[in-house]
Amino acid sequence: MDRLSDIGTIKTLLSRHGFSFSKSLGQNFLINPTVCPRMAGLCGADKETGVLEIGPGIGVLTTELCKQAKKVVAVELDRRLLPVLAETLEEFDNVKVINGDVLKLDLAALLREEFPDMQVAVCANLPYYITSPILMALLESRLPVSSITVMVQKEAAERICAAPGTRASGAISLAVQYYASPKVLFEVSRGSFLPAPHVDSAVISLTVRKTPPVQVQDERRLFAVIKAAFGQRRKTILNAVSAGLSMPKETLLAAIESAGLSPTARAEQLTLEQFAALVSALPDGPA
Numbered sequence: 001m002d003r004l005s006d007i008g009t010i011k012t013l014l015s016r017h018g019f020s021f022s023k024s025l026g027q028n029f030l031i032n033p034t035v036c037p038r039m040a041g042l043c044g045a046d047k048e049t050g051v052l053e054i055g056p057g058i059g060v061l062t063t064e065l066c067k068q069a070k071k072v073v074a075v076e077l078d079r080r081l082l083p084v085l086a087e088t089l090e091e092f093d094n095v096k097v098i099n100g101d102v103l104k105l106d107l108a109a110l111l112r113e114e115f116p117d118m119q120v121a122v123c124a125n126l127p128y129y130i131t132s133p134i135l136m137a138l139l140e141s142r143l144p145v146s147s148i149t150v151m152v153q154k155e156a157a158e159r160i161c162a163a164p165g166t167r168a169s170g171a172i173s174l175a176v177q178y179y180a181s182p183k184v185l186f187e188v189s190r191g192s193f194l195p196a197p198h199v200d201s202a203v204i205s206l207t208v209r210k211t212p213p214v215q216v217q218d219e220r221r222l223f224a225v226i227k228a229a230f231g232q233r234r235k236t237i238l239n240a241v242s243a244g245l246s247m248p249k250e251t252l253l254a255a256i257e258s259a260g261l262s263p264t265a266r267a268e269q270l271t272l273e274q275f276a277a278l279v280s281a282l283p284d285g286p287a
């Protein structure tokens with residue numbers, strides 16, 4: 001098979017299969033030949049490791065992962081790509097393509113079944129319309145995954161990797177920090193894709209933590225408070241959280257003060273430790 005990042009090869013392949021791109025499935029395929037080898041090299045895959053890929057497309061990253069990893073399992077939603085992948089991955093015997101929606105699959109069961117005795121890494125050029133749901137599904141379910149190396153929209157990369165307590169931070173930065181240690185690896189211009197999207201991209205890596213950096217009794221409550229605080233990020237935490245969680249202001253004010261925080265602080269000024277202190281200071285009750 002000719003190089004899968006070559007535009008001519010892609011066009012010939014796709015027209016032979018009568019395939020047309022679906023914008024709603026986030027189908028922008030990589031045509032920059034340097035990106036996939038770089039991602040595969042940085043994702044930690046080796047001959048002892050399994051890799052879960054989400055959205056293989058025509059298999060441009062998959063082929064690189066197959067060369068590096070012991071086994072690759074690629075989940076692709078678009079059924080029309082299955083015959084294309086059967087052709088492009090023909091030479092590899094360490095790959096399995098699963099037709100399905102990554103958000104609907106039981107990933108814990110899938111990993112148990114497909115990688116029973118291997119360390120697993122996730123590596124993918126994500127469909128951007130579901131970046132956060134995919135990352136949160138991977139992290140919240142505490143899958144036995146050591147790292148997640150993914151291409152996302154550049155702005156999403158900046159938000160996800162922003163340090164809590166800084167202006168660029170958002171609810172997703174704090175949620176990701178709770179489960180992993182994130183960093184931006186490299187940027188990828190919009191011209192590296194076919195069709196070219198309207199945004200630039202970046203590859204990020206999340207090293208999954210063994211234990212969270214803060215301890216709280218109720219994780220769901222921590223995330224509910226973070227979400228409410230960032231839901232109206234221009235408002236003070238007192239106003240945003242009391243409105244978002246329908247909590248009496250006096251109760252919340254007492255907790256904010258007992259956690260040593262200012263009631264006029266904004267969500268973006270708070271670290272994960274400070275959110276945890278606030279949640280621990282709240283009286284028992286629903287989120």
Ligand code: SAM
Nearest residue numbers: 028029030055056057076077078101102125127
């Ligand atoms: N990996 C290929 C590449 O780098 O050229 C394609 C990446 S493209 C940005 C995203 C891929 O995710 C597409 O192949 C699309 O069909 C697939 N996809 C979209 N939604 C999905 C979902 N919910 N579950 C699994 N795959 C999905």
